[in-house]
Amino acid sequence: MSNTDLDHLIEMMAKLPGLGPRSARRAVLHMIKKRALLMTPLSDTLQKVAATARECITCGNIGTTDLCDICESPKRANSEICVVEDVADLWAMERSQMFKGRYHVLGGTLSALDAIGPDELRIPKLVDRVTSEGISEVILALNATIDGQTTAHYIAGELEQRGVKVTSLAQGVPIGGELDYLDDGTISAALKARKVM
Missing domain, CATH: 1.10.8.420 (RecR Domain 1)
Structure with a gap:
């Protein structure tokens, strides 16, 4: 060498x-x-x-087959979807071992400055999943940044007429904080204390 x-x-x-x-x-x-x-x-x-390695065709997680282990698990089909910005956030949520539903990875957040709209993200796919999978609750676990909150409000608006409960993480997630950098206890507390959007 x-x-x-x-x-x-x-x-x-x-x-x-x-x-x-x-x-x-x-x-x-x-x-x-x-x-x-x-x-x-x-x-x-x-x-x-x-x-x-490839992206799960349903949720956007990373795995080695077309469907990730979470989407394939019948134990995770409990009518709840947790929406995250990227795969690192999904893995952070999984570390807490608190959420027992399925996920949806957006692939980013809405950003007018970067010309990222809903169609550049996986928002239309999320709306389709809510309808086709009989989802009763969508938990928005987006980063507490301006773009993250803008994206959360947009998604809540899109789902408002579909009869699904839309909640977001509550206490423990600081403004400007990113999920991947939070400890497991903080994520657990935020998930337990989620609130309706």
Whole structure:
């Protein structure tokens, strides 16, 4: 392995969230020292996931089949859908182990500045799911940002005439906070204290 290859690996690692150049160098050095235990299995797993990872055709979660484990589970079909901005938020909600329904990943939030409207997100698909799956409650677990709240109000308006209860997360989620950075207890409290939109 040439120094150029090492430098390239460090550069690639440094592009990961939470890793800068120094952290990437430490991680690469650690993997090289434990090549058989870490580097080779990591390389094999990365190749396998790169070949098989795909978006769930129903909810937008990431899995290795057309339907994710959550959408396939009959235990999760309880007529509740939790709407999140992206997959990281879905995984954060799952870490709390409080929500037992299904999810819907929007793929972002409405943003006039970035020309992102409802059709650029998975909002029409959400409205279709509410109708076709007999959903009784939609929980809006969107980030407490201006765009997140704008998106939540838009969705609540779209679902208003469809006889579905629309709630949002309540206490514990700070204004400007993002779900992926919240601890499990905060997410659990917010989910329990959700309120009607």
